[in-house]
Amino acid sequence: xxxxxxxxxxxxxxxxxxxxxxFAVAFVGLVTLVLFINGAVDLVLxxxxxxxxxxxxxxxxxxxxxxSVEAFVSEIENQIGWTTRAEWRRISPEQQRYxxxxxxxxxxxxxxxxxxxxxxxxxxRVSRLESDVIASGKDFSTAPRFTQALKDKxxxxxxYFRRGSEPYMTVAVAHAGRDPGVTxxxxxxxxxxxVVSAIHNxxxxxxxxxxxxxxxxxxxxxxxxxxxxxLSTLPEVAAALPGKGDGRTIEIxxxxxxxxxxxxxxxxxxxxxxxxxxxxxREAMQPLxxxxxxxxxxxxxxxxxxxxxxxxxxxxxxxxxxxxxxxxERFGAGDLSERIVIRTGDxxxxxxxxxxxxxxxxxxxxxxxxxxxxxxxxxLNQSLDDLQKTQSRLVQSEKLASLGQLTAGIAHEIKNPLNxxxxxxxxxxxxxxxxxxMLQSAALDPETRAEADExxxxxxxxxxxxxQHGKRADSIVKNMLLHSRTGSGDHRPxxxxxxxxxxxxxxxxxxxxxxxSFNVTLERDFDPAAGSADIYPQxxxxxxxxxxxxGFYATERKLEQAEPxxxxxxxxxxxxxxxxxxxxxxxxxxxxxxxxxxxMFDPFFTTKPAGEGTxxxxxLSHDILVKQHGGSVDVATEAGQFTExxxxxxxxxxxxxxxxxxxxxxxxxxxxx
Amino acid sequence: MRRRTLIAGLPWLxxxxxxxxxxxxxxxxxxxxxxxxxxxxxxxxAAAFGAALQDRGETDRQLVNRWGGADRERTRALxxxxxxxxxxxxxxYLPARLRAVSPLIHTIPIVFVGAADPVGNGFxxxxxxxxxxxxxFTLSESSLGGKWLAALRGGVPAIRRVTLLRxxxxxxxxxxxxxxxxxxxxxxxxxxxxVEVAERSGDIEPLIADLAWRKDAALIVAPGVFSxxxxxxxxxxxxxxxxxxxxxxxxxxxRGGLISYGPDPAEAVRRASVYVERILRGDNPGxxxxxAPNQLKPVVNPVTARAQGLEIPSALLAQADEVVE
Numbered sequence: 001x002x003x004x005x006x007x008x009x010x011x012x013x014x015x016x017x018x019x020x021x022x023f024a025v026a027f028v029g030l031v032t033l034v035l036f037i038n039g040a041v042d043l044v045l046x047x048x049x050x051x052x053x054x055x056x057x058x059x060x061x062x063x064x065x066x067x068s069v070e071a072f073v074s075e076i077e078n079q080i081g082w083t084t085r086a087e088w089r090r091i092s093p094e095q096q097r098y099x100x101x102x103x104x105x106x107x108x109x110x111x112x113x114x115x116x117x118x119x120x121x122x123x124x125r126v127s128r129l130e131s132d133v134i135a136s137g138k139d140f141s142t143a144p145r146f147t148q149a150l151k152d153k154x155x156x157x158x159x160y161f162r163r164g165s166e167p168y169m170t171v172a173v174a175h176a177g178r179d180p181g182v183t184x185x186x187x188x189x190x191x192x193x194x195v196v197s198a199i200h201n202x203x204x205x206x207x208x209x210x211x212x213x214x215x216x217x218x219x220x221x222x223x224x225x226x227x228x229x230x231l232s233t234l235p236e237v238a239a240a241l242p243g244k245g246d247g248r249t250i251e252i253x254x255x256x257x258x259x260x261x262x263x264x265x266x267x268x269x270x271x272x273x274x275x276x277x278x279x280x281x282r283e284a285m286q287p288l289x290x291x292x293x294x295x296x297x298x299x300x301x302x303x304x305x306x307x308x309x310x311x312x313x314x315x316x317x318x319x320x321x322x323x324x325x326x327x328x329e330r331f332g333a334g335d336l337s338e339r340i341v342i343r344t345g346d347x348x349x350x351x352x353x354x355x356x357x358x359x360x361x362x363x364x365x366x367x368x369x370x371x372x373x374x375x376x377x378x379x380l381n382q383s384l385d386d387l388q389k390t391q392s393r394l395v396q397s398e399k400l401a402s403l404g405q406l407t408a409g410i411a412h413e414i415k416n417p418l419n420x421x422x423x424x425x426x427x428x429x430x431x432x433x434x435x436x437x438m439l440q441s442a443a444l445d446p447e448t449r450a451e452a453d454e455x456x457x458x459x460x461x462x463x464x465x466x467x468q469h470g471k472r473a474d475s476i477v478k479n480m481l482l483h484s485r486t487g488s489g490d491h492r493p494x495x496x497x498x499x500x501x502x503x504x505x506x507x508x509x510x511x512x513x514x515x516x517s518f519n520v521t522l523e524r525d526f527d528p529a530a531g532s533a534d535i536y537p538q539x540x541x542x543x544x545x546x547x548x549x550x551g552f553y554a555t556e557r558k559l560e561q562a563e564p565x566x567x568x569x570x571x572x573x574x575x576x577x578x579x580x581x582x583x584x585x586x587x588x589x590x591x592x593x594x595x596x597x598x599x600m601f602d603p604f605f606t607t608k609p610a611g612e613g614t615x616x617x618x619x620l621s622h623d624i625l626v627k628q629h630g631g632s633v634d635v636a637t638e639a640g641q642f643t644e645x646x647x648x649x650x651x652x653x654x655x656x657x658x659x660x661x662x663x664x665x666x667x668x669x670x671x672x673x
Numbered sequence: 674m675r676r677r678t679l680i681a682g683l684p685w686l687x688x689x690x691x692x693x694x695x696x697x698x699x700x701x702x703x704x705x706x707x708x709x710x711x712x713x714x715x716x717x718x719a720a721a722f723g724a725a726l727q728d729r730g731e732t733d734r735q736l737v738n739r740w741g742g743a744d745r746e747r748t749r750a751l752x753x754x755x756x757x758x759x760x761x762x763x764x765x766y767l768p769a770r771l772r773a774v775s776p777l778i779h780t781i782p783i784v785f786v787g788a789a790d791p792v793g794n795g796f797x798x799x800x801x802x803x804x805x806x807x808x809x810f811t812l813s814e815s816s817l818g819g820k821w822l823a824a825l826r827g828g829v830p831a832i833r834r835v836t837l838l839r840x841x842x843x844x845x846x847x848x849x850x851x852x853x854x855x856x857x858x859x860x861x862x863x864x865x866x867x868v869e870v871a872e873r874s875g876d877i878e879p880l881i882a883d884l885a886w887r888k889d890a891a892l893i894v895a896p897g898v899f900s901x902x903x904x905x906x907x908x909x910x911x912x913x914x915x916x917x918x919x920x921x922x923x924x925x926x927x928r929g930g931l932i933s934y935g936p937d938p939a940e941a942v943r944r945a946s947v948y949v950e951r952i953l954r955g956d957n958p959g960x961x962x963x964x965a966p967n968q969l970k971p972v973v974n975p976v977t978a979r980a981q982g983l984e985i986p987s988a989l990l991a992q993a994d995e996v997v998e
Binding site: 222 | 800816817822854961963964965991994
């Protein structure tokens with residue numbers, strides 16, 4: 001099995017991201033994205049909500065601040081109200097002064113208070129800084145503090161600065177009743193500082209107050225007020241100023257120092273002032289910032305957990321894949337004995353099962369293949385052995401063929417002298433007989449006569465032996481000639497039953513001739529329908545003789561084992577098989593052992609003692625039946641019981657089968673030999 | 674890991690010179706008092722200032738009090754010494770110390786309390802935006818000259834003459850700070866006025882003796898170092914000679930003066946501590962406006978009045994923020 005080479009065309013420098021990393025990146029990325037979107041949406045909503053809430057709160061604070069500023073001014077107005085009773089101008093100047101002193105004691109913001117009589121002339125002025133002035137007669141009849149106060153009952157003057165840096169406002173309140181006077185108070189607006197400072201707005205938020213023109217009146221940082229700061233350039237102030245503003249409300253803006261603040265404002269309509277409330281954006285957005293920090297922290301935590309979980313899952317996922325890879329590598333390297341064990345219960349496990357099944361299948365085919373190879377090898381070895389055997393047999397038969405020719409030549413040469421020997425031996429015997437007759441007539445002494453008779457008998461005996469052995473030699477030679485003869489005559493239609501009967505008689509008498517004590521029961525079962533077949537009669541006769549003499553031999557052998565009550569029997573039967581004729585030769589002799597059965601049609605195989613058989617009988621018979629006649633021969637046997645040869649001869653067998661060119665069947669009529 | 678250590682170390686590296694600089698000038702605020710060390714009033718003011726600073730997050734340890742007393746030479750020497758010590762803020766109390774310190778230094782911020790007319794005296798360009806290194810709080814107004822006289826007259830209607838005892842330091846261009854208002858009011862009330870300048874404590878007794886001899890005379894003690902230092906003696910002498918006296922410095926009414934009409938210096942000191950703290954936090958003194966006192970409080974001492982055989986009218990009592998019993 002060859003090892004799989006990695007694909008050669010794979011890009012070498014391309015960075016290969018491991019599956020686990022891809023999975024982890026995808027997982028973490030997805031989680032991060034989801035968290036990010038969630039956080040962003042959350043933040044946007046939170047921001048809007050926090051801002052709206054903060055703005056709402058700021059508006060309320062602004063409203064409250066405006067109310068406190070108005071309350072401050074209203075308080076002063078109320079205090080002044082003590083001096084605006086209708087009958088107040090009719091009390092004594094001393095009492096008026098005393099009232100003013102009390103007023104200033106009650107209202108610390110009032111630095112100076114004066115009384116203008118109904119004609120607009122100053123009748124009394126009491127100041128914290130200066131000595132009191134009584135009846136100065138200064139004419140204010142055309143001043144706004146007088147005219148506007150009479151008109152509107154209360155007049156709030158513009159903010160002005162005393163001593164360079166102190167913000168002041170004039171408040172004029174008209175007296176009650178007909179033809180009233182006016183009480184005018186100079187109010188130190190620094191005192192609003194207490195009010196404004198007391199407005200608490202978160203931790204660092206504050207309020208401030210501007211005039212309708214944007215000048216700063218009150219601010220927790222008093223120095224800004226004292227500097228007479230104009231805030232009308234600030235966007236939120238500009239937007240809030242009457243007439244200038246375009247109606248917009250600036251919610252987030254920058255203060256003088258550039259820091260971002262959340263601003264809201266409310267007007268004090270009586271004074272035309274605007275109260276602003278500001279909260280540094282940082283503080284206003286503190287809950288939001290906490291929420292942002294929380295969100296970011298949660299997001300970070302989420303990403304961290306996702307990273308851990310992603311890495312863990314990716315590793316978990318990759319472990320079985322690694323196992324799969326290792327298993328596949330083992331399979332690839334040819335180790336099919338081990339199996340991939342994955343228990344993940346998912347597709348990877350299925351894949352592992354598929355791999356295992358594949359490996360099992362490969363292993364199975366591998367083993368089958370080996371078995372087949374072994375079998376084939378065995379077959380080949382067998383064939384080789386057979387081939388070698390056949391080869392040696394061929395060599396042998398070639399030898400025999402040449403031996404046959406030699407034998408034929410020799411036999412022919414021997415036959416002539418042998419004829420002489422036989423003829424002359426027979427003639428000599430007759431001559432001995434004639435000699436004896438001649439001596440009968442001749443008178444001889446009895447002793448001589450006796451000796452002559454004795455010699456004559458001896459001669460006669462010797463000559464008989466010569467004749468006997470000569471005939472034997474003649475038979476041998478004749479057989480040799482038969483064996484080496486190449487041809488066997490022509491084929492012709494022959495009556496099978498007749499042929500079998502002739503052959504049986506021949507065989508029986510042959511056997512009886514060879515051994516006079518031989519006895520066997522012959523059973524004949526001829527099918528009258530057997531009819532005739534086109535055969536070589538001479539050859540078939542030889543085959544039948546061979547088989548019959550083998551049967552006689554087997555019965556004889558069994559008889560030798562002296563089994564009492566044994567009756568040697570040879571059964572011959574013929575049958576019509578349509579296009580063929582069947583001949584059976586059955587004996588109840590020794591049978592053929594299995595070891596012999598396989599080899600019995602081999603040439604030169606014989607079970608007879610050396611010198612009794614050539615081992616060619618059955619071999620020749622096989623050739624004659626199968627090759628010459630296109631028939632078949634089968635044997636059924638049981639050791640110690642019987643042997644039955646079944647011959648099937650096609651009726652047109654000899655006519656259809658081409659006569660073999662080389663080595664035609666030699667005659668072996670000399671039955672079991 | 675090394676990078677992290679390095680980054681962690683950076684702030685310390687940057688911070689260390691600042692820390693070292695801080696350690697060098699531990700004196701962040703140098704207060705310059707016109708009192709001698711051990712003076713109760715001086716101690717009270719210094720304690721109020723220290724407490725106010727502490728309230729605003731400045732530790733007492735960084736405040737150094739210098740006690741120059743009323744002596745002019747000593748004040749000058751102490752001022753030079755104080756400037757050399759390079760504090761972060763100088764806090765001169767009352768104008769003489771401001772006058773001594775301001776020419777010496779134009780870089781160290783100065784927060785003063787008590788210069789009556791800082792623009793007139795050339796300390797600052799204007800009240801809204803002083804512009805230089807000086808900011809602070811005034812204690813008196815020039816118009817108070819008339820107010821003091823009116824208060825005196827309100828308490829003792831019989832007076833015909835009044836003497837303003839002023840300090841050498843309250844000299845301004847074209848006369849004296851309070852004189853104009855005083856003379857205007859005096860003219861309206863038909864009262865004869867005179868102005869005396871006291872420079873040495875020895876000047877007091879002849880003046881008191883002179884006033885005592887006139888019977889219908891009264892005394893106005895203008896604010897200033899001389900008054901502060903000799904106030905108790907003035908209280909004793911005027912009470913003894915039954916001279917109706919109004920003090921510009923509040924505390925002397927508590928100590929036996931008949932009337933006082935002036936600002937609360939403790940309030941000014943407290944507010945000045947705000948400026949000091951803001952300057953320490955980086956505000957420019959040139960942008961901090963000069964502030965006037967919020968409250969001028971009349972204090973009346975009926976005990977002294979009774980001792981002098983005087984009856985305080987109810988109008989004055991009504992005006993008084995405090996009545997010392």
